[in-house]
Amino acid sequence: MSLINTVTVETAGSSYPIRIGNGLRRELLVQLEELEAKGSKLVTLIDEGAQTAIPSVFEDSLSRFPSLIIPSGEKSKSLERYGRVLDFLASANLDRGGVVLAIGGGVVGDLGGFAAATYMRGIRFIQIPTTIVSMVDSSIGGKTGINIAAGKNLVGSFHQPIAVYIDIDFLHTLPEREFISGLAEIIKHGMLADRKLFDLLAETPIENSRDDRLGDIIKWNCEIKAAVVKADEKELAGSGGRALLNLGHTFGHAIENVAGYGEYLHGEAIGIGLVAASHLSQRLGFIESADVGLAISAIEGLRLPTHLRNPLRIDDLYQAMTRDKKVKAGVIRFVVMKSIGQAATIESADAELVREIWRTVGAID
Numbered sequence: 001m002s003l004i005n006t007v008t009v010e011t012a013g014s015s016y017p018i019r020i021g022n023g024l025r026r027e028l029l030v031q032l033e034e035l036e037a038k039g040s041k042l043v044t045l046i047d048e049g050a051q052t053a054i055p056s057v058f059e060d061s062l063s064r065f066p067s068l069i070i071p072s073g074e075k076s077k078s079l080e081r082y083g084r085v086l087d088f089l090a091s092a093n094l095d096r097g098g099v100v101l102a103i104g105g106g107v108v109g110d111l112g113g114f115a116a117a118t119y120m121r122g123i124r125f126i127q128i129p130t131t132i133v134s135m136v137d138s139s140i141g142g143k144t145g146i147n148i149a150a151g152k153n154l155v156g157s158f159h160q161p162i163a164v165y166i167d168i169d170f171l172h173t174l175p176e177r178e179f180i181s182g183l184a185e186i187i188k189h190g191m192l193a194d195r196k197l198f199d200l201l202a203e204t205p206i207e208n209s210r211d212d213r214l215g216d217i218i219k220w221n222c223e224i225k226a227a228v229v230k231a232d233e234k235e236l237a238g239s240g241g242r243a244l245l246n247l248g249h250t251f252g253h254a255i256e257n258v259a260g261y262g263e264y265l266h267g268e269a270i271g272i273g274l275v276a277a278s279h280l281s282q283r284l285g286f287i288e289s290a291d292v293g294l295a296i297s298a299i300e301g302l303r304l305p306t307h308l309r310n311p312l313r314i315d316d317l318y319q320a321m322t323r324d325k326k327v328k329a330g331v332i333r334f335v336v337m338k339s340i341g342q343a344a345t346i347e348s349a350d351a352e353l354v355r356e357i358w359r360t361v362g363a364i365d
């Protein structure tokens with residue numbers, strides 16, 4: 001791919017660029033200087049894990065801004081940490097013209113975005129994703145939020161960033177497990193919206209961050225996500241729409257919740273969730289057993305888990321599913337594949353069938 005590409009996200013109230021490429025430091029600096037010249041105060045929220053990567057990618061250019069380090073992991077998407085971020089914004093004297101730079105994975109993006117959405121009833125923020133999950137999914141489309149004991153992302157807000165900077169060089173600094181975990185959202189996009197993307201990943205899996213197709217594949221995924229967000233920004237479509245991005249997530253979120261946040265990386269839980277969603281799609285008569293086999297082997301090919309590492313109890317998983325915010329009047333909303341590359345939402349599924357699906361990925365009665 002050429003050095004830097006742009007995908008534009010268009011929503012009812014905003015339009016912003018996702019810049020994708022290697023070495024975006026200079027361009028980001030220009031934007032930050034422009035913001036400062038207009039009197040904006042800037043602060044950074046930096047994932048502890050991404051912190052070490054910053055000198056190599058952005059050198060010391062961000063160090064002049066007040067900075068708060070966010071411990072890595074889903075546990076940071078808590079009410080307590082959210083409170084600390086708000087206190088930090090206040091102590092840095094941010095006013096309504098302030099801008100938050102969220103640098104890290106989905107945790108920092110969701111937490112920082114939610115703080116930006118609510119501090120002084122909303123200030124601007126820029127997403128600088130450093131993981132694959134955040135580059136192709138969570139940094140795009142304005143979903144921000146935190147977890148509470150009852151479930152993941154149950155508190156949040158739609159708040160679009162003013163820009164997203166995806167510097168591919170960050171990926172070289174990711175631990176292998178984190179890199180692999182991110183591939184789940186990429187194969188998910190193929191399974192729900194684009195058979196060609198699925199086939200590409202199934203035939204020649206991405207092995208590491210040095211894969212020179214990565215920039216193009218990330219851009220491709222950003223285009224898929226941006227199109228879905230444009231069509232249904234607030235996930236209000238009666239069927240299909242933005243909810244399709246949750247393929248594998250009703251199962252995956254339940255795994256994260258029951259195993260304890262942090263036990264599985266998000267993408268690892270989604271890998272298993274995608275297998276469960278494939279079985280459900282087959283059992284409901286939408287796809288063939290051979291398609292389930294293809295999906296499982298593509299997910300395995302990316303070295304993602306397809307089965308629970310330790311058995312979890314079906315009752316607990318089912319309970320967690322019913323607490324998902326997609327549940328309406330007790331009916332669980334699932335995303336299924338009508339074929340690989342084409343997803344649909346269904347309003348309910350037989351509870352006994354869902355229990356059987358859980359057994360296929362290693363859950364126990």
Ligand code: GLY
Nearest residue numbers: 137141143242245
């Ligand atoms: N990650 C799902 C969405 O952005 O809607």
